[in-house]
Amino acid sequence: MRPILRSLAILTGLLVCFTAFSQSLLPDFAARELTRGKIQISWNNPYRNCVQLAIQRSLDSSKNFRTIFSSQSPELASNGYVDNRPVPGVKNFYRIFYSLEGGSYFFTRAIAVEASSVVKSLPVDLPAVTPSIPPIKEKLITPALTAAEKKNLTSIYLQKNILFRFDKAGYARFKDSINTKTKDKLRRLNERSVEWIPVNKEVYYIYKGQQIVAELTKKSFLQWKDSIKYKTQDTLYALDAYHSQIRSYAPPPKAYVFIYRNDSLLQVLETALYRKFKDSVANKTKDTLYASDEQHVEIRPFVPRYVWKPSDYIFTNNKGYVTILLPLVKQHRYAVIFYEEDGSELFRIKNLKEQELILDKTDFVHAGWFYFELFEDDRLMEKNKFFLPR
Structure with a gap:
């Protein structure tokens, strides 16, 4: 009985150790589609000495990652971010970059999330004039119920494309808006599908978000489109031939450069400030900046030769003898200590009274380099060396 109990105890201990070692030491990290076209990234960060935390995205699992968000409070234990612009219809790979005090950094594993295609939505309150699009032939529009339609959502079709989906209350408001504010028609295709048949008038609608900001003729629309293209950084996204959405330019997230010296992190600078720092080092110092990549730079101080x-x-004269020359010997007290090249003391002269004194080579035993310390009134005046030839 005792051997069996001992074996069970050993097996239990091994199982506990294996479980402990199998736990990941990296920060916990998750990504999922929050709603259509929005990816939520959340994390738990165990490092309180984290100086930078950035979310990166790519369409490849191992390369071409780009930073889409940099946390303003990287030291927080838990946080999250919503990516509002994933690439629809394909897998988006996400990972987190961590940088810690002292210069160490690492990346988490990449997590793939497939973003659904975004349904292009228009506001319920439509304008009195609607786009000029030919009616859809009835024989082409016989869609089967989709998964969304089975959830009591009514789909609105325009030229065989779904523009938006409404619940029961939303569809009632949409239908009322069409009937009271336009001359368009709505034709029921099946229980959950409705075709929108606009009147034939050529008007272009510009949206910002879900609000109409402009109604333009074709000529005005083309001029306005060119002005957006050449005079702004905004993007004009075509919902269909007569409905466009203007999307304001969003500057890329701030990038940072880490400055190191001898493996120690000195500073973390934004890219714009780093350019000024780089110019200052180049113009005002002799130090060298060595970049290991775009975000990590080592500063190497100038060491003069x-x-x-x-x-x-104290020097050797042209005959090879050691000469001591003291022009002010009568005004001050002088003393000198001679050392071997290894730093051991050779001999010393405590009180020099002659203006010029020549020492015999035998005092130094051998040829080579010798060091000395010259004192004036008990104060170190000079520390140097000389070479004594054979």
Whole structure:
């Protein structure tokens, strides 16, 4: 009985250890489609020393990732972000980039989320004049009920395309708007499908969000379209031939550059500020900036090259003898200590009284480099070296 209990205890311990080691050390990260055309990314961050946290997106699972969001509070334990502009109809891959104090950084695994195609929606309150689009032939419009229509949603078709879907109350308001404000017709195709047949008038409608901001003739629309293209950074998105949506330009998220020195993080700068910093280093210092990639730069301080200059007071003369020259020997007290090249003391002269003193080579035992310290009134005056030839 005891061997069996011992074996069970060992097996339980191994199972606990395996479970502990199998848990991921990386931050928890999830991505899902929140609503049609909106992807929610949420995370739990265990690192309180996180200095940057950025969400990146790509259409490839391993390359071409681009930053779409950079957190203003990367140290928060839990946070989230909604991507309002995923690429519809394909898999969008998301990952999170973390950078910690001290310079370490890493990426999470990539998670794939397929964004649904966005249903192009128009407001319920339609204008009195509607687009000029030929009626749809009845034989072409016999759609079967879709999954959405089975959920009590009525689909509105225009030229075989679904413009929007309404619940019961929304469709009632839409129908009332069409009947009271336009001369258009609505034709029932099946229980949950309705064809919108506009009157034949050529008017172009411009939307911002779901609000109409302009109703233009063809000539005015073409002129306005050119002005948007050449004078702004906004985007004009065609919902159909007569309905367009203007989308304001959204600047890309701020990018950051990490400045290091000897593997220590010195600064984190926005790209615009980094350009000024880079120019300042180039114009005002002799330091070098070495970029390992677009976001990580190492600053290498300038180290001047050492150039030895012989002393004016202790040197070897043209005959190879060590000479001590002290022009102010009568006004000050001088002393000198000589050292071997390894730093060990060779000998010292405590009180120099002659203006010029020549030392014998035998005092230094051998040829080579020697160091000295010259003192004036017990204060270090000079520290240098000289070479004694054979």
